[in-house]
Amino acid sequence: xxxxxxxxxxxxxxxxxxxxxxxxxxxxxxxxxxxxxxxxxxxxxxxxxxxxxxxxxxxxxxxxxxxxxxxxxxxxxxxxxxxxxxxxxxxxxxxxxxxxxxxxxxxxxxxxxxxxxxxxxxxxxxxxxxxxxxxxxxxxxxxxxxxxxxxxxxxxxxxxxxxxxxxxxxxxxxxxxxxxxxxxxxxxxxxxxxxxxxxxxxxxxxxxxxxxxxxxxxxxxxxxxxxxxxxxxxxxxxxxxxxxxxxxxxxxxxxxxxxxxxxxxxxxxxxxxxxxxxxxxxxxxxxxxxxxxxxxxxxxxxxxxxxxxxxxxxxxxxxxxxxxxxxxxxxxxxxxxxxxxxxxxxxxxxxxxxxxxxxxxxxxxxxxxxxxxxxxxxxxxxxxxxxxxxxxxxxxxxxxxxxxxxxxxxxxxxxxxxxxxxxxxxxxxxxxxxxxxxxxxxxxxxxxxxxxxxxxxxxxxxxxxxxxxxxxxxxxxxxxxxxxxxxxxxxxxxxxxxxxxxxxxxxxxxxxxxxxxxxxxxxxxxxxxxxxxxxxxxxxxxxxxxxxxxxxxxxxxxxxxxxxxxxxxxxxxxxxxxxxxxxxxxxxxxxxxxxxxxxxxxxxxxxxxxxxxxxxxxxxxxxxxxxxxxxxxxxxxxxxxxxxxxxxxxxxxxxxxxxxxxxxxxxxxxxxxxxxxxxxxxxxxxxxxxxxxxxxxxxxxxxxxxxxxxxxxxxxxxxxxxxxx
Amino acid sequence: xxxxxxxxxxxxxxxxxxxxxxxxxxxxxxxxxxxxxxxxxxxxxxxxxxxxxxxxxxxxxxxxxxxxxxxxxxxxxxxxxxxxxxxxxxxxxxxxxxxxxxxxxxxxxxxxxxxxxxxxxxxxxxxxxxxxxxxxxxxxxxxxxxxxxxxxxxxx
Numbered sequence: 001x002x003x004x005x006x007x008x009x010x011x012x013x014x015x016x017x018x019x020x021x022x023x024x025x026x027x028x029x030x031x032x033x034x035x036x037x038x039x040x041x042x043x044x045x046x047x048x049x050x051x052x053x054x055x056x057x058x059x060x061x062x063x064x065x066x067x068x069x070x071x072x073x074x075x076x077x078x079x080x081x082x083x084x085x086x087x088x089x090x091x092x093x094x095x096x097x098x099x100x101x102x103x104x105x106x107x108x109x110x111x112x113x114x115x116x117x118x119x120x121x122x123x124x125x126x127x128x129x130x131x132x133x134x135x136x137x138x139x140x141x142x143x144x145x146x147x148x149x150x151x152x153x154x155x156x157x158x159x160x161x162x163x164x165x166x167x168x169x170x171x172x173x174x175x176x177x178x179x180x181x182x183x184x185x186x187x188x189x190x191x192x193x194x195x196x197x198x199x200x201x202x203x204x205x206x207x208x209x210x211x212x213x214x215x216x217x218x219x220x221x222x223x224x225x226x227x228x229x230x231x232x233x234x235x236x237x238x239x240x241x242x243x244x245x246x247x248x249x250x251x252x253x254x255x256x257x258x259x260x261x262x263x264x265x266x267x268x269x270x271x272x273x274x275x276x277x278x279x280x281x282x283x284x285x286x287x288x289x290x291x292x293x294x295x296x297x298x299x300x301x302x303x304x305x306x307x308x309x310x311x312x313x314x315x316x317x318x319x320x321x322x323x324x325x326x327x328x329x330x331x332x333x334x335x336x337x338x339x340x341x342x343x344x345x346x347x348x349x350x351x352x353x354x355x356x357x358x359x360x361x362x363x364x365x366x367x368x369x370x371x372x373x374x375x376x377x378x379x380x381x382x383x384x385x386x387x388x389x390x391x392x393x394x395x396x397x398x399x400x401x402x403x404x405x406x407x408x409x410x411x412x413x414x415x416x417x418x419x420x421x422x423x424x425x426x427x428x429x430x431x432x433x434x435x436x437x438x439x440x441x442x443x444x445x446x447x448x449x450x451x452x453x454x455x456x457x458x459x460x461x462x463x464x465x466x467x468x469x470x471x472x473x474x475x476x477x478x479x480x481x482x483x484x485x486x487x488x489x490x491x492x493x494x495x496x497x498x499x500x501x502x503x504x505x506x507x508x509x510x511x512x513x514x515x516x517x518x519x520x521x522x523x524x525x526x527x528x529x530x531x532x533x534x535x536x537x538x539x540x541x542x543x544x545x546x547x548x549x550x551x552x553x554x555x556x557x558x559x560x561x562x563x564x565x566x567x568x569x570x571x572x573x574x575x576x577x578x579x580x581x582x583x584x585x586x587x588x589x590x591x592x593x594x595x596x597x598x599x600x601x602x603x604x605x606x607x608x609x610x611x612x613x614x615x616x617x618x619x620x621x622x623x624x625x626x627x628x629x630x631x632x633x634x635x636x637x638x639x640x641x642x643x644x645x646x647x648x649x650x651x652x653x654x655x656x657x658x659x660x661x662x663x664x665x666x667x668x669x670x671x672x673x674x675x676x677x678x679x680x681x682x683x684x685x686x687x688x689x690x691x692x693x694x695x696x697x698x699x700x701x702x703x704x705x706x707x708x709x710x711x712x713x714x715x716x717x718x719x720x721x722x723x724x725x
Numbered sequence: 726x727x728x729x730x731x732x733x734x735x736x737x738x739x740x741x742x743x744x745x746x747x748x749x750x751x752x753x754x755x756x757x758x759x760x761x762x763x764x765x766x767x768x769x770x771x772x773x774x775x776x777x778x779x780x781x782x783x784x785x786x787x788x789x790x791x792x793x794x795x796x797x798x799x800x801x802x803x804x805x806x807x808x809x810x811x812x813x814x815x816x817x818x819x820x821x822x823x824x825x826x827x828x829x830x831x832x833x834x835x836x837x838x839x840x841x842x843x844x845x846x847x848x849x850x851x852x853x854x855x856x857x858x859x860x861x862x863x864x865x866x867x868x869x870x871x872x873x874x875x876x877x878x879x880x881x
Contacts (some may be wrong), residue, residue: 214826215814217761217801224760232755257727257744275755277747348765348827348861397827398861430766624821632824635863658770666865667852
């Protein structure tokens with residue numbers, strides 16, 4: 001998320017608060033939080049007292065609980081966060097428990113967002129220093145407690161696996177036995193952190209906490225919530241965005257066995273039944289006519305015309321250096337436009353939410369990346385006081401940005417409001433999930449560049465597309481600039497003397513747009529790295545050598561690039577119609593170079609042959625999770641490059657399920673070699689960087705294999721059929 | 726038409742009163758409360774709902790209850806009681822296959838059905854058996870490796 005780059009990571013600990021609850025040790029601490037462009041908030045509550053936003057609890061058995069605001073959605077964050085804490089605390093990782101934080105915007109704020117959210121590859125980056133500091137502070141208090149009891153110098157004590165030891169007298173005591181005494185000690189200030197060279201947990205491939213119950217059917221996602229007396233519902237919103245229900249004939253739906261209720265709301269209908277099958281059959285039988293509204297004739301062609309026409313206008317300058325117009329007039333000038341389509345998220349767990357509405361309360365069960373926003377928007381919708389809205393968060397069956405939106409909760413609450421006192425599980429069909437998504441925006445990027453002496457002398461880049469931040473986090477959209485949309489464009493890694501980046505907001509009429517794995521960079525990195533390949537060819541240089549010569553200020557990227565070149569056999573001969581393509585990017589504070597090797601057959605079908613990536617993500621908290629995130633992120637991005645496109649016809653999304661919104665499958669996957677570079681830097685994000693790396697590397701491999709310089713995604717097979725090798 | 730049927734799930738006799746055309750998936754999840762089997766697409770495109778019918782992998786989202794008959798059903802909740810299922814689960818954890826985990830019930834059911842039929846599958850066997858299971862987190866590379874490890878455990 002771009003926000004991270006605009007916020008100073010003042011990781012210094014402001015204060016700690018301890019309290020003695022019902023015995024045991026509690027350390028509350030604060031993770032500095034502020035929304036973008038806002039002054040840093042002093043950590044105080046409404047009464048002017050210190051307001052912590054995370055907690056470490058150690059009970060008498062030594063069990064150490066971290067109450068944390070981040071949600072696990074497959075990225076391994078529970079394990080990574082626990083490892084960071086356990087490292088500085090010298091706790092036994094097997095004794096660490098994690099608790100979902102309840103919704104409380106003030107208490108559990110992600111420092112990069114200023115709201116309670118999990119997204120943008122921010123979790124480990126944001127909590128790295130605060131968690132280490134808290135762990136070290138708690139450890140110092142436990143040591144102090146043991147030293148007092150033994151009447152020895154704290155400096156003569158050591159800690160390991162949730163025990164304090166005094167080697168000189170061979171005494172040992174468990175953290176649990178110290179918890180009461182440690183709770184009486186004032187938290188010390190400026191506790192030194194470990195030298196990373198002495199880490200015992202960080203950097204080891206610890207087994208994940210969340211996976212054992214995911215292989216035996218025991219794990220409970222939001223969609224698995226079961227309550228006594230529960231009914232099941234499915235719904236359909238007007239297929240044209242912005243349209244309403246005009247009329248519905250309920251008779252056929254009500255005649256379906258097991259149907260309990262037909263619910264008609266202004267823009268959607270729902271059927272409630274004894275089970276999902278009854279609800280689904282009932283919804284299919286329901287005859288609805290829609291008042292489709294003014295978008296009823298809109299097609300993708302219209303939206304592309306909108307954005308192409310608008311793109312001739314000047315945008316708002318987000319970054320400039322040198323004199324770009326002067327630079328463009330020297331050397332050889334080249335221009336290109338790159339376009340990316342709407343994308344759906346298609347999380348494997350379809351949208352769902354279980355709700356129990358009563359007259360004076362509302363209770364929700366779901367998996368969300370934004371629990372506090374769900375609580376707030378539900379309170380606003382129902383008119384209930386916020387403390388009367390209870391949200392039970394669950395593990396997430398795929399987020400990818402989709403569960404950063406509260407719409408599934410709100411629509412489920414609207415259904416449940418018609419069923420007061422009865423718990424209702426509302427499950428979207430896959431068709432509804434895809435056709436009522438909040439889509440990755442379509443983008444058009446307009447680039448002019450000049451080449452001089454084999455290097456890029458000037459670069460003018462304009463991003464045109466919808467602003468997600470203007471809706472989702474308005475402070476991040478100021479003076480006409482969406483900080484997410486320009487991420488990885490304003491900070492592209494190459495040394496280019498004359499440089500300008502513009503942003504031009506072009507909304508997609510009523511098609512809703514939102515975050516998608518890789519966020520702003522998945523657009524910008526594709527355009528930048530595609531054009532870099534074309535410029536390399538114009539300059540008559542090897543794509544890696546061309547890039548390398550302009551990365552003088554990027555030693556970490558050069559190291560990644562050199563490693564991937566060696567590991568991918570870059571430069572070695574390949575058969576006809578097979579090519580290698582490269583992508584280099586510093587997005588999400590991780591430095592990654594990727595080579596995709598692909599073959600294009602005579603029909604234009606693209607076959608992945610090999611994927612090699614070299615990445616410096618800073619300190620590797622859990623190397624196995626990093627490798628897994630890279631592998632998965634690459635698949636996610638390559639899936640979009642090969643197949644991903646949501647199109648609009650007569651105001652409706654044309655795709656509906658996995659047969660026409662296709663996914664990469666196992667038989668199409670080649671080997672993926674991930675090479676991790678050891679680094680002492682703070683951890684970078686790993687959840688999204690593979691996603692942004694895949695598409696340009698594949699596109700450049702196709703360019704190398706066929707000479708066809710694709711300008712848009714997904715890959716157009718018809719342009720590749722029979723093309724020269 | 727709704728009628729009462731007796732089915733065998735994970736070795737237990739169950740009696741359900743549901744419409745004839747109701748897919749097994751919803752009988753398991755919404756009637757029997759066995760939520761380990763997942764809904765992903767409803768049209769046999771993603772494999773999240775895979776269970777074993779008489780030891781063979783089937784997509785429960787398109788299998789009407791009327792077609793189950795007396796054949797035994799095995800789900801993710803009990804596949805660990807079979808040799809292949811236990812080996813697959815162990816290999817899944819040993820290689821940390823799982824990310825979000827939502828598709829993995831179906832992946833494990835498909836993989837263990839494969840091992841029941843083909844003790845030492847090669848890459849082509851794995852492709853054929855697993856191509857119907859989508860993983861949005863992209864765990865395919867590890868799924869392939871874990872199936873091979875699970876197969877090797879039997880040989881060992």
